Amino acid sequence: MARRYDSSTTTFSPEGRLHQVEYAIEAINNAGTCVGILAKDGVVMASEKRVTSGLLAPSKSSEKTYKLCQHAACNVAGLTADANILIDQARLRAGRYEYQYSEDIPIEQLVEHVCNYKQAYTQYGGLRPFGVAFLFAGYDQHHGFQLYQSDPSGNYSGWKATVIGANNQSGKSLLKNEYGATPEEKDDEMKVEGAEEETSMPDVNKALQLAVKVLNKTMDATASSPEKMELFVMSLKDGDVVHKILNTEETKKVIDEVEAESSAAGDS
Structure with missing residues (x-):
């Protein structure tokens, strides 16, 4: 049935679906994982770097994280x-x-504005949806730090923590259990429904460690390394928004902290 309705972006199927948009979303589900976490003193975004060939020259700039303006990045x-x-x-x-x-x-x-532009490509003939999803991080004086997710359909939503890309469902389940939870709460399997609404935000350092845990769970690699992930932090310094992509040494330090915590938990 779908084959009769998937040739056009603008034609609804009898079930009310736009198959071309769903195909674009499926393409994103096979892309490198991206994690966004809202912290009380900033926003952390982490992404999987897939090296397709050892012959590729290292990029002079990030291929996953982009600065949009002084107070926003994606x-x-x-x-x-x-x-x-x-x-x-x-x-x-x-x-x-x-x-x-x-x-x-x-x-x-x-x-x-970006989502309205994307939505137009699902409404007019002769166009195809953008095969990309975004995590937007930003800050303004009225609402503080914010994290948004958008997909090819033009939908967007605000999040405390979320995952897009490959294995995003397993990443979201980890975030749901660990975001804002104390060690006692993690061990308690009898948490009541809706308890996640009262979670406390972690600081940037804890958010970085949680982001690395999510990438470790979603990536295909057996061992994590600084070459396989990129960590980004947006924070405030003297009232100004600061963008920072962690270098290899800083990323390795966060990975080591996560591994040390995991081994300590295993020993106990």
């Missing part, structure tokens, strides 16, 4: 070429807003 899962178009749109919108109003654009308005 992580990409899916087709990088598609992402570049949308990233340019976001940067253009942020620049025009600042020029027009002499202040930073609210994060949700920036996300909504």
Whole structure:
């Protein structure tokens, strides 16, 4: 039945589905994993770096994390070429807003603009959906640090912690159990439903460790290494938003802390 309705982005199936959009979402589910975690003093984003060939020259800039403006950044899962178009749109919108109003654009308005652009590609004939999903991290003076997720359909939603890309369901289940939980709560299997609503946010260091745990669970590699993951932190310093991609030594330190915690838990 689907074969009769999947040739056009604009044609609904009898079940009310747009198959081309679902195919784009499925393509993202095979992309490298990206993790976003909201901390009380910043936002952490971690992504899997897939090395397709040892002959490739190392990139001079990140292929997963992009700065949109001084107070916003994003992580990409899916087709990088598609992402570049949308990233340019976001940067253009942020620049025009600042020029027009002499202040930073609210994060949700920036996300909504990009998602409206993506949604148009599911509504007009002769176009295909963008094969990319985003995690948006940002800060504004009214709502503080924020984390949003968007997919090819143009939907977006705010999150405390989420995962996109390969094995995202197993990553989300880990986040659901460990985000904001104390060691006593992790051991308690009789947690009542809805308890996650009262979770306390971790600090940036704890969020980095949790992000590495998620990547360790979702990546195919048996052992984690700094070459296989990229860690990004957005934080405040003297009132200014700071973007930082951890270098190899800093990433290795976080990985070692996670392994030490795991071994200690195993010994106990």
